[in-house]
Amino acid sequence: MEGVKKVAVxxxxxxxxxxAQVSIQNGYSSILYDIDHQQLANAKAQVFQRLDRxxxxxxxxxxxxxxxKENLRVTTDLKxxxxxxxxxxxxxxxxxxxxxxxxxxxxxxxxxxxxxxxTSSLSITEIAGYIQDPSRLxxxxxxxxxxxxxxxxxxxxxxxxxxxxxxxxxxxEKIHKYPVVCRDTPxxxxxxxARPFYxxxxxxxxxxxxxxxxxxxxxxxxxxxxxxxxxxxxxxxIDINFATTKTVYSSFFGENRFRPHYYQERMVQAxxxxxxxxxxxxxxxxxxx
Amino acid sequence: MIMPQLNISIIGRNRVAESIxxxxxxxxxxxxxxxxxxxxxxxxxxIETENLERHEKINNLKxxxxxxxxxxxxxxxxxxxTATEIASWLTHPERLVGFGGFDDVxxxxxxxxxxxxxxxxxxxxxxxxxxxxxxxxxEVVEDEAxxxxxxxxxLIINEAIFALAEGTASAEDIDIAMKKxxxxxxxxxxWAERIGVDNVYAVxxxxxxxxxxxxxxxxxxxxxxxxxxxxxKASGKGLYHYEQQRLNRSRDYQNV
Numbered sequence: 029m030e031g032v033k034k035v036a037v038x039x040x041x042x043x044x045x046x047x048a049q050v051s052i053q054n055g056y057s058s059i060l061y062d063i064d065h066q067q068l069a070n071a072k073a074q075v076f077q078r079l080d081r082x083x084x085x086x087x088x089x090x091x092x093x094x095x096x097k098e099n100l101r102v103t104t105d106l107k108x109x110x111x112x113x114x115x116x117x118x119x120x121x122x123x124x125x126x127x128x129x130x131x132x133x134x135x136x137x138x139x140x141x142x143x144x145x146x147t148s149s150l151s152i153t154e155i156a157g158y159i160q161d162p163s164r165l166x167x168x169x170x171x172x173x174x175x176x177x178x179x180x181x182x183x184x185x186x187x188x189x190x191x192x193x194x195x196x197x198x199x200x201e202k203i204h205k206y207p208v209v210c211r212d213t214p215x216x217x218x219x220x221x222a223r224p225f226y227x228x229x230x231x232x233x234x235x236x237x238x239x240x241x242x243x244x245x246x247x248x249x250x251x252x253x254x255x256x257x258x259x260x261x262x263x264x265x266i267d268i269n270f271a272t273t274k275t276v277y278s279s280f281f282g283e284n285r286f287r288p289h290y291y292q293e294r295m296v297q298a299x300x301x302x303x304x305x306x307x308x309x310x311x312x313x314x315x316x317x
Numbered sequence: 318m319i320m321p322q323l324n325i326s327i328i329g330r331n332r333v334a335e336s337i338x339x340x341x342x343x344x345x346x347x348x349x350x351x352x353x354x355x356x357x358x359x360x361x362x363x364i365e366t367e368n369l370e371r372h373e374k375i376n377n378l379k380x381x382x383x384x385x386x387x388x389x390x391x392x393x394x395x396x397x398x399t400a401t402e403i404a405s406w407l408t409h410p411e412r413l414v415g416f417g418g419f420d421d422v423x424x425x426x427x428x429x430x431x432x433x434x435x436x437x438x439x440x441x442x443x444x445x446x447x448x449x450x451x452x453x454x455x456e457v458v459e460d461e462a463x464x465x466x467x468x469x470x471x472l473i474i475n476e477a478i479f480a481l482a483e484g485t486a487s488a489e490d491i492d493i494a495m496k497k498x499x500x501x502x503x504x505x506x507x508w509a510e511r512i513g514v515d516n517v518y519a520v521x522x523x524x525x526x527x528x529x530x531x532x533x534x535x536x537x538x539x540x541x542x543x544x545x546x547x548x549x550k551a552s553g554k555g556l557y558h559y560e561q562q563r564l565n566r567s568r569d570y571q572n573v
Binding site (some may be wrong): 171177178179181206208209210211213216217218220221222223224225228229232235236237238242243245246247249250251252253254255257284285287 | 428454461476483484485490493498500503530
């Protein structure tokens with residue numbers, strides 16, 4: 029089986045646009061799909077703007093930027109994805125949306141096209157169960173922001189075959205990412221193994237063992253972490269972090285190790301979501317003045 | 318202000334004890350000894366670092382209690398037991414301070430300390446001043462087994478070991494994922510091998526017993542590694558060795 033040549037990306041939100049950018053910058057002719065015209069136009073403009081900025085910063089040459097821009101097409105018609113060897117779906121995290129897209133694509137694309145979903149919370153095996161040939165579907169989980177974060181998790185559903193995993197691994201290396209392969213388990217690797225970094229810090233805080241500032245300082249200066257658990261929650265968004273924990277907890281059917289902390293929910297209820305609301309575990313507004 | 322050099326005795330047969338001794342020697346500290354009971358009577362500060370065996374820890378503290386001067390400050394690692402519990406083994410419990418003796422001290426810019434309920438503040442101050450002389454920042458936190466960094470890191474490592482045991486991904490991929498996906502300075506499994514799987518087990522076991530919650534239960538594989546003596550770099554075998562052996566075995570058994 030040949031390597032991937034043409035890539036399609038479904039969904040032009042932050043992740044979709046980021047994945048498309050990585051793809052075109054690494055020489056893949058790519059088509060970005062969205063149902064919403066305006067959203068698609070905005071995404072394209074945003075990608076072009078980022079490429080221009082990379083040229084200005086001297087990270088890529090003028091020619092590279094021009095070539096990358098030529099590699100990108102956008103469409104609102106799924107039929108135009110006919111020639112894709114690889115479809116990466118980054119639609120909203122709603123099962124029905126994802127499965128109906130893949131069902132339509134099964135009829136449009138070749139019988140050798142690989143279907144990859146960028147889901148972080150749904151089961152790969154479940155999504156694959158809705159299409160005729162589940163062996164060609166796998167998870168391809170990028171991290172936000174996709175152009176900068178060097179990791180992709182390749183997730184093998186129960187029915188995914190080895191050839192699909194090999195082709196995705198090869199693609200991930202060609203776009204200069206570090207691919208890791210994991211079974212279809214809740215939270216895959218990163219979102220699962222990182223849970224205690226936040227969850228246990230919250231428990232230590234709530235039990236009055238140490239303060240927010242102390243815990244962050246200790247994790248950085250004793251542990252060598254680049255950011256403390258509370259600074260990092262403020263950056264990610266406390267609501268986003270809380271939602272991830274809830275998903276992992278429920279996907280493990282209530283495994284005690286993943287139980288969310290009520291204090292994190294209180295922060296969300298208070299609207300203190302982190303940097304984006306100018307206040308989370310730390311205050312940000314005052315530092316501007 | 319010139320402070321008189323404290324006489325320091327270190328008791329413990331692990332890397333924490335050795336690294337403190339090395340650090341003091343590096344600063345051409347003249348009055349430090351390692352595992353020398355005859356020096357205990359002269360010591361102003363006695364540092365004790367046993368993390369694994371309870372009877373060994375009790376034995377160390379009783380010896381220090383008997384041989385050391387009654388006014389000496391005792392700094393003891395509190396990974397598996399609280400400072401309050403350890404202090405209760407002493408005839409003069411008010412002089413005991415806990416600390417996070419987990420890693421080689423040269424790896425850490427900052428040392429966490431925790432006074433027990435019985436501890437008097439001048440002993441905390443003495444330890445803080447001494448650590449400052451040794452170039453370390455300090456944070457004083459409340460007394461709980463595993464303090465902050467050993468506790469959080471041990472839970473991360475435990476989760477990575479659960480994932481490895483379940484065959485979620487290879488050891489190498491788990492380590493790469495955490496370094497490249499969320500910027501950890503080391504992968505949790507290689508980190509465990511460096512610190513010692515037995516030290517991680519000590520923290521989890523302590524929390525599991527103190528707090529009685531399921532979330533602290535050490536992974537079965539973690540226990541088995543401790544029994545097998547596959548505790549990481551110090552023993553020459555660890556999690557990566559386990560994984561290789563698992564692969565070899567499944568191949569061998571298939572060939573039978």
